[in-house]
Amino acid sequence: MNAARTRQGQKAIKGAIGIGLFFLAWQIGSSLSGVGSYFFPQPGDVFRAFVELWHKGILEAYLLDSLGRYFAGVGLGLLVGLIAALCLGLNKFIARMFTPLVSFFYAIVESAWLPIFVIWFGYGITTILTLLVYVVAFPILYNTLAGIRAFPPTYINAAKSLGGSRLQIITNVILPGLLPNIITGFRVGAGFAFRGLIIAEAIAATSGIGFLIFDGAANQQTDRTIVGMIVMGVLWLVIELFYLKPFEKATIHRWGLVVSAEGRET
Amino acid sequence: MSDGMPKIKVRDLKVSYVHAATGQRHLALDNMTLDIREGEFLVVVGPSGCGKSTLLSTIAGFISPQSGVLEMNERPIAGPGSDRGVVFQDYALLPWKTVVDNVALGLKFKGVSKTERTKTAKEFLALAGLAEAAEKYPHELSGGMRQRAAVARTLANAPEVILMDEPFAAVDAQTRMTLQEELVRIWGQSKSTVFFVTHSVEEAIFLGDRVVVLQEGPGPVKAELSVDIDRSLRVWPDLNQNGRFQQLREEITALVRKTTVAA
Amino acid sequence: MMTSKAARLFLPMIPFAAILALWFIAPSIFPIPAYKLPTPQLVWEQFAATLSDGSLLKHVLASLERLALGFVIGNALAIPLGIAIGLNKHVSDLCMPLLTFLQSIAGIAWIPLAVLWFGIGNGAIVFVIANIIFFANLHNAVIGVEAVPESYRRAVRSLGASSTQTLFNVIVPGAMVQLLIGLRSSVAFGWRALIGAELIAGTTGLGYMTLDAVQWYQTETVILGMIIVGILWLVLDHAVFKTIENRTVIRWGLVRSD
Numbered sequence: 001m002n003a004a005r006t007r008q009g010q011k012a013i014k015g016a017i018g019i020g021l022f023f024l025a026w027q028i029g030s031s032l033s034g035v036g037s038y039f040f041p042q043p044g045d046v047f048r049a050f051v052e053l054w055h056k057g058i059l060e061a062y063l064l065d066s067l068g069r070y071f072a073g074v075g076l077g078l079l080v081g082l083i084a085a086l087c088l089g090l091n092k093f094i095a096r097m098f099t100p101l102v103s104f105f106y107a108i109v110e111s112a113w114l115p116i117f118v119i120w121f122g123y124g125i126t127t128i129l130t131l132l133v134y135v136v137a138f139p140i141l142y143n144t145l146a147g148i149r150a151f152p153p154t155y156i157n158a159a160k161s162l163g164g165s166r167l168q169i170i171t172n173v174i175l176p177g178l179l180p181n182i183i184t185g186f187r188v189g190a191g192f193a194f195r196g197l198i199i200a201e202a203i204a205a206t207s208g209i210g211f212l213i214f215d216g217a218a219n220q221q222t223d224r225t226i227v228g229m230i231v232m233g234v235l236w237l238v239i240e241l242f243y244l245k246p247f248e249k250a251t252i253h254r255w256g257l258v259v260s261a262e263g264r265e266t
Numbered sequence: 267m268s269d270g271m272p273k274i275k276v277r278d279l280k281v282s283y284v285h286a287a288t289g290q291r292h293l294a295l296d297n298m299t300l301d302i303r304e305g306e307f308l309v310v311v312g313p314s315g316c317g318k319s320t321l322l323s324t325i326a327g328f329i330s331p332q333s334g335v336l337e338m339n340e341r342p343i344a345g346p347g348s349d350r351g352v353v354f355q356d357y358a359l360l361p362w363k364t365v366v367d368n369v370a371l372g373l374k375f376k377g378v379s380k381t382e383r384t385k386t387a388k389e390f391l392a393l394a395g396l397a398e399a400a401e402k403y404p405h406e407l408s409g410g411m412r413q414r415a416a417v418a419r420t421l422a423n424a425p426e427v428i429l430m431d432e433p434f435a436a437v438d439a440q441t442r443m444t445l446q447e448e449l450v451r452i453w454g455q456s457k458s459t460v461f462f463v464t465h466s467v468e469e470a471i472f473l474g475d476r477v478v479v480l481q482e483g484p485g486p487v488k489a490e491l492s493v494d495i496d497r498s499l500r501v502w503p504d505l506n507q508n509g510r511f512q513q514l515r516e517e518i519t520a521l522v523r524k525t526t527v528a529a
Numbered sequence: 530m531m532t533s534k535a536a537r538l539f540l541p542m543i544p545f546a547a548i549l550a551l552w553f554i555a556p557s558i559f560p561i562p563a564y565k566l567p568t569p570q571l572v573w574e575q576f577a578a579t580l581s582d583g584s585l586l587k588h589v590l591a592s593l594e595r596l597a598l599g600f601v602i603g604n605a606l607a608i609p610l611g612i613a614i615g616l617n618k619h620v621s622d623l624c625m626p627l628l629t630f631l632q633s634i635a636g637i638a639w640i641p642l643a644v645l646w647f648g649i650g651n652g653a654i655v656f657v658i659a660n661i662i663f664f665a666n667l668h669n670a671v672i673g674v675e676a677v678p679e680s681y682r683r684a685v686r687s688l689g690a691s692s693t694q695t696l697f698n699v700i701v702p703g704a705m706v707q708l709l710i711g712l713r714s715s716v717a718f719g720w721r722a723l724i725g726a727e728l729i730a731g732t733t734g735l736g737y738m739t740l741d742a743v744q745w746y747q748t749e750t751v752i753l754g755m756i757i758v759g760i761l762w763l764v765l766d767h768a769v770f771k772t773i774e775n776r777t778v779i780r781w782g783l784v785r786s787d
């Protein structure tokens with residue numbers, strides 16, 4: 001127990017040394033380079049910019065904007081992805097038929113859609129949300145179709161021989177069986193969406209963390225850009241650790257239980 | 267056999283594992299004393315978990331002992347070396363090399379030229395009955411063939427001592443007997459020293475000049491027996507009818523079982 | 530047999546054909562202005578025109594060149610560092626927390642700094658792509674090294690291998706399955722980001738081509754760019770990476786081919 005704590009402690013200390021060395025290198029690099037805080041701000045400059053943005057309330061407002069867009073887009077994308085998966089995944093025949101089309105659209109990355117969305121919807125929230133929905137829905141659809149094509153027919157036959165109706169088979173066998181695919185797709189999409197949001201805010205918004213990052217540099221306030229980058233990094237870590245990981249755990253665990261329950265029945 | 271000096275000398279050896287996350291120590295070997303004589307085929311038997319693999323890994327130099335003496339040719343063993351060849355239960359053939367390249371690997375490390383090492387490797391493959399499989403990849407072979415290749419790889423490197431950790435445990439019974447017979451035949455030609463670990467009493471008697479029984483849990487060896495059955499009589503399945511074999515089997519089985527019950 | 534194979538090839542054409550047909554007839558049913566949805570003929574003519582004047586090829590090559598450069602630089606840094614982290618606990622403890630944080634700052638967010646330091650154009654974009662590819666493959670290198678069975682290392686050390694020999698005969702090939710997965714997914718991440726980076730910091734390239742066209746309401750160029758982005762990626766992924774896989778890990782029996 002004690003030894004375990006020592007090992008954990010050592011790990012934390014070494015990790016802190018690593019981060020400390022990074023900041024030291026940054027400090028030394030920026031003060032020795034002599035190119036000025038516009039080209040290479042010092043850690044102190046960034047900290048001051050952070051405090052200033054916080055006091056003026058800009059940072060909080062931008063953070064809320066970004067979070068609102070992100071969760072709205074990801075939620076809608078999940079919904080659209082599930083509905084599309086349900087329609088195209090009704091059976092293997094349709095799934096096979098649509099797979100190449102879905103692969104093709106999946107291969108058109110989100111940034112390539114941004115210009116046409118701007119033409120269609122103008123600069124603003126519609127473009128951003130559409131982009132996020134697209135970027136979340138397609139990985140879900142793609143992974144679900146892959147799951148349907150590879151779905152073991154024995155599961156379905158077993159359920160049929162137990163007297164399951166079509167609806168019962170869908171809700172008891174197919175959906176739980178596809179859950180891992182849906183979750184994988186969602187995880188991928190949620191990651192893409194975060195990156196997509198930054199780009200979308202850079203091009204089509206006048207607020208948000210992505211906007212802060214690009215606007216700072218455009219106005220020679222490089223320290224603000226770095227504040228934006230760090231806030232973005234922390235935000236992603238928080239989303240990943242407290243939101244996506246637990247979600248994945250809860251559902252995959254549940255899936256494990258479903259399978260073992262079925263095993264007992266047959 | 268030789269001038270009395272053991273090939274490998276183990277005195278009061280103590281080995282423990284340290285758990286990576288918790289830092290706790292787990293004692294696996296204690297008070298272990300043993301001689302491996304030049305040119306002998308020594309077999310170690312004992313129930314699973316008694317420390318056979320730990321002893322072998324320590325002699326191989328993969329694990330360093332906590333205390334005690336561990337010497338080869340009167341020099342302390344400090345780490346792995348090509349003087350001690352190891353045959354693993356899971357073969358440990360490199361999947362990305364063909365069978366012949368696997369067998370030639372030790373020679374490659376020594377800097378032997380490609381043509382020469384391939385020639386040597388092919389000789390040993392022929393000896394192991396694998397001449398046909400030289401250009402295949404390990405995953406294309408059966409379990410028995412993989413183990414033959416692994417033995418050939420070790421022999422091709424001409425180690426002074428061969429350490430084998432339950433090499434035939436994963437193959438089917440029929441193949442296993444064939445492999446045992448082939449091992450004895452090949453060993454008869456090379457006359458190197460063999461340290462062989464198994465939990466099968468029959469296998470121990472079939473193969474060994476001497477059999478060492480380990481006890482459950484860390485501690486000194488439980489018993490040492492000489493297998494006084496002429497090698498010409500050791501043929502499957504006739505050996506099963508041999509009276510001395512049956513006697514030894516009963517004796518060793520009792521020793522192994524008693525230690526298991528005691529724990 | 531024959532018919533089902535033909536059906537398999539033919540069936541997926543139906544949705545493509547349906548979309549194409551919809552695109553053809555949409556302007557005559559709905560009042561959509563041409564600048565919002567140019568006809569397929571217009572896009573095709575734009576394709577032919579930009580192909581013959583060489584401008585399309587110029588943009589495609591610019592994008593591919595940046596991807597290749599970013600790929601080489603990113604992996605040349607990621608693979609050795611990943612292997613060092615996988616092999617050595619101290620290096621791992623020292624670097625991992627910092628790297629985890631730096632990784633979570635999406636590569637895209639480096640664009641402004643990269644433009645500041647390298648100027649708009651190639652340098653900035655390659656920096657961003659290399660950054661993304663570095664982080665995308667770093668973890669795979671670490672996982673790959675950690676997944677190499679201990680018995681392989683032990684076996685070669687008993688055969689007399691030096692540390693360098695162990696590295697090149699066991700660690701690197703043993704980590705190869707994971708590294709290949711990493712190489713492949715790192716290119717995917719790089720490609721995604723490349724188009725985004727070119728939107729903002731490009732003076733050439735497919736991303737630049739499409740966003741530039743928006744200013745002139747050349748929507749046919751925008752759609753042409755999207756189609757080419759999709760096709761290029763499918764070709765890249767299938768032709769390049771499937772081939773590498775077939776020649777290595779599938780031949781070694783480390784993964785099943787399907």
Ligand SMILES: Nc1ncnc2c1ncn2[C@@H]1O[C@H](COP(=O)(O)OP(=O)(O)O)[C@@H](O)[C@H]1O
Pocket residue numbers: 283284292293294312313314315316317318319320321
């Ligand atoms: N890597 C390890 N870490 C911790 N304990 C181990 C490790 N390997 C073996 N042990 C423990 O050491 C003891 C001896 O194991 P081993 O030498 O593998 O026995 P055998 O080969 O006779 O089955 C067992 O109690 C086992 O649990």
Ligand SMILES: [Mg+2]
Pocket residue numbers: 318319320432
């Ligand atoms: Mg063992």
